[in-house]
Amino acid sequence: MAIILNLETATTNCSVSLAQDGKLLALREENYQGYSHSEKLHIFIGEVLEEAGKDMQDLSAVAVSKGPGSYTGLRIGVAAAKGICFALDIPLISIPTLDSLGRQIEVEEGYLIPMLDARRMEVYAKVLSNSYETVRETEAEIIDAKSFAEFAKKAPVYLLGNGAKKCIGVLDHPNFHFREDLVPSAREMASMSYHNYANKEFEDLAYFEPYYLKEFILGK
Structure with missing residues (x-):
């Protein structure tokens, strides 16, 4: 049995899902144009765990949307995923953002x-x-x-x-x-992350970085 936490922060949609063997157990998301990732991400993580009757120690892996997308959003999601994986000594999975969007x-x-x-x-x-x-x-x-x-x-x-x-x-x-109304969501990540988990397609925790596609350019 694999219980996987899925994090999607590549766009304005802050989205978190919990899945067991690829089946969705709980979903929380908020598509806010001002971006709410830093305020909402960890709250949503707690809420999906509570709804499913699970806790952090039950997690088998964490999956994160790898990009492309918002530079800041991707950094927030990857940092959270890495932190949980390091603390629990569980594998990190990455899902291409456009692949999960396409499955909607x-x-x-x-x-x-x-x-x-x-x-x-x-x-x-x-x-x-x-x-x-x-x-x-x-x-x-x-x-x-x-x-x-x-x-x-x-x-x-x-x-x-x-x-x-x-x-x-x-x-x-x-x-x-x-x-044009569709946004990437952790909902579609559930089956994709389980496929990666079953095939042991994991990322290197120390060296994994989001897929920015283009370098970040700081504006004035």
């Missing part, structure tokens, strides 16, 4: 393109098949009228996440469909 919908055919806002007209985007297999790895790219055209020519394309807002009005092929 099911389609019979076509492509899923989870994407996150990277400021201006740039997004972080990954292309998945309708069975969630990687078609194109994560890239940072500037959206223009030609973006993802090679996929829209073949089949329906579903653009998911806040990055999709930038594509509305720019990508006009009828095969494009937009779900």
